[in-house]
Amino acid sequence: MTETAPVGEEAAVAALERATAEWAAGGDEPRPAQIASVRVVVLVEGASDRAAVHAAAGVLGRDPAAEGTAVVPMGGAMSIRRFAGVFAKGGGPTGPRGAPELRGLCDVAERRFYERAGLADSAIAVCDPDLEGELIEALGLPATEEVLARAGDLRLFRTFQNQPAQRSRPEAAQLHRFFGTTAGRKEQYGRLLTAALPPARLPRPLLTVLGALRPRA
Structure with a gap:
């Protein structure tokens, strides 16, 4: 053999x-x-x-x-x-x-x-x-929103922010929750947010x- x-x-x-x-x-x-x-x-x-x-x-x-x-x-x-x-x-x-x-x-x-x-x-x-918390903090809110915009999700996130349960929450908490609302989104943004960071x-x-x-x- x-x-x-x-x-x-x-x-x-x-x-x-x-x-x-x-x-x-x-x-x-x-x-x-x-x-x-x-x-x-x-x-x-x-x-x-x-x-x-x-x-x-x-x-x-x-x-x-x-x-x-x-x-x-x-x-x-x-x-x-x-x-x-x-x-x-x-x-x-x-x-x-x-x-x-x-x-x-x-x-x-x-x-x-x-x-x-x-x-x-x-x-x-x-x-x-x-x-997700580590990545949002590392990028900052404006840069995180830029990643959402490039992925075509910023308008969807704005709609999410206007939901009654979200209006009073800090934006970082809103983002954190948004990433977990749809199957596959956490994986997508785990990759995109990390890739947007410098070493x-x-x-x-x-x-x-x-x-x-x-x-x-």
């Missing part, structure tokens, strides 16, 4: 991310060899966090997959113990051909779940209060997670 040639970092990351999504949907667990083929796994709560991590990497000129880093959405912080347990099955020391290094990105209210799953303090990047203004939690993305030695 002919041996399969080693796959590149990008292919290994893609295979693990695909296998993890299938497992999360009820399929078989990723194989230990698939887990051991990547260097770092960044566990995030949802798709919007994943979009922001990739957008921040783009702002910094980084490519997570090329560096052997998988960014895995879990469908909620309370799944962290389950996911961390699976990725520990790479076996051996952390790094290539062993269990990957685990990093986590979470909201401040969810940090306890990551700690209980065994992630080290230095491996947990905490958004205060959450990722020096990226929120610290995204920089902390991206500190794990290091090239092959």
Whole structure:
């Protein structure tokens, strides 16, 4: 039988991310060899966090997959113990051909779940209060509205602001709520808001997670 040639970092990351999504949907667990083929796994709560991590990497000129880093959405912080347990099955020391290094990105209210799953303090990047709040603060309100305008959503946001339940709320709170009102919008703006930032203004939690993305030695 002919041996399969080693796959590149990008292919290994893609295979693990695909296998993890299938497992999360009820399929078989990723194989230990698939887990051991990547260097770092960044566990995030949802798709919007994943979009922001990739957008921040783009702002910094980084490519997570090329560096052997998988960014895995879990469908909620309370799944962290389950996911961390699976990725520990790479076996051996952390790094290539062993269990990957685990990093986590979470909201401040969810940090306890990551700690209980065994992630080290230095491996947990905490958004205060959450990722949307960090991005709105980093951009500022005028620049955030510019992103909405470019996406064609500013008029819709103005209508949203005039709803009785929103009129008395601060604009930052209105924006935060607006991003969560339609399926897919949080993911869209996780990417767009992050991409609108210069490197020096990226929120610290995204920089902390991206500190794990290091090239092959």
